[in-house]
Amino acid sequence: MIKRIAALLASLVACAALLAPAAHANTGGMEWDKFPVEKLHDTAALQRGAKVFVNYCLNCHSAAYMRYNRMRDIGLTEEQIKTNLMFATEKVGDVMKVNLDPRQAKEWFGATPPDLTVIARSRAGAGGSGADYLYTYLRTYYADDTKATGWNNLAFPSVGMPHVLWELQGVRRAVYEEQTDPHDHAKKVHVFKGFEQVSPGKLSNGEYDSTVADLVAYLQWMGEPAQTTRVKLGVWVLLFLTIFTLIAWRLNAAFWKDVK
Numbered sequence: 001m002i003k004r005i006a007a008l009l010a011s012l013v014a015c016a017a018l019l020a021p022a023a024h025a026n027t028g029g030m031e032w033d034k035f036p037v038e039k040l041h042d043t044a045a046l047q048r049g050a051k052v053f054v055n056y057c058l059n060c061h062s063a064a065y066m067r068y069n070r071m072r073d074i075g076l077t078e079e080q081i082k083t084n085l086m087f088a089t090e091k092v093g094d095v096m097k098v099n100l101d102p103r104q105a106k107e108w109f110g111a112t113p114p115d116l117t118v119i120a121r122s123r124a125g126a127g128g129s130g131a132d133y134l135y136t137y138l139r140t141y142y143a144d145d146t147k148a149t150g151w152n153n154l155a156f157p158s159v160g161m162p163h164v165l166w167e168l169q170g171v172r173r174a175v176y177e178e179q180t181d182p183h184d185h186a187k188k189v190h191v192f193k194g195f196e197q198v199s200p201g202k203l204s205n206g207e208y209d210s211t212v213a214d215l216v217a218y219l220q221w222m223g224e225p226a227q228t229t230r231v232k233l234g235v236w237v238l239l240f241l242t243i244f245t246l247i248a249w250r251l252n253a254a255f256w257k258d259v260k
Helices: 002-023 037-041 045-055 068-074 078-084 102-109 130-137 205-223 227-257
Strands: 063-067 141-143 151-155 171-182 185-200
Touching: 037 045, 037 205, 037 227, 045 068, 045 205, 063 068, 102 130, 130 205
Parallel strands: 141 171
Antiparallel strands: 141 151, 171 185
16 A cells, blocks of 8 residues: 555656646746536546547556546446457456556656646646646647657647647647747747648547547546545535534524523
8 A cells, every 4th residue: 555655646746747847838928728627527528538548648658546447437337448448458447557668668758658647636736727737738739840759839848748649630830920029129039829730630620629628527537536426425415514504503592592
């Protein structure tokens, strides 16, 4: 148990080390887009998100504190999980690990890809929730020949992770406009103006945004699978406490009504 806790802490540290610069690198004042939270209550969206996660993320990133059979909580049967979502193991009770050698991964990407079990929870910040950040991050990749991977990202400049969803989104380039620095009129600055589609992907822009939202919804759910149950239970607890408070108040008034 102690080893598992230590491993989880190490995973959180790795996530922070890899992703923390994003919170401070937006010198242009970029704001995180709002994740469509209704996706968290859409079982079909969570199932689609699980499919995207297994096919595109689980190749390099693990989710070592999540078991495959926990996906029964989003309406999948064990047979569906085994048939469609299990490629690296045979037991549905196994955790979602990858066979990628950490040393090779560090050589290829500059850092070991972090575990994603609690990535959505760990990335919450002043800009919004962790889901907001991931939703923005996965939608702001663009081609950049000056980077080793050939990709860059507005939310995380000089990111080491390549754009794994590029086949779905297509290839885009960032369009910048040269403007006078408002703080020093003798200098020029490049201001981001938008994206230009270089080649189309398998999905339209709207379809891609929806797919990313499904994926982020799954990542958010995976960080706390019992979240929906906890929220529902909390409503009932508050309702019970409200009724009990009213009863206690009336009992107290009845017990003390003859005391002067």
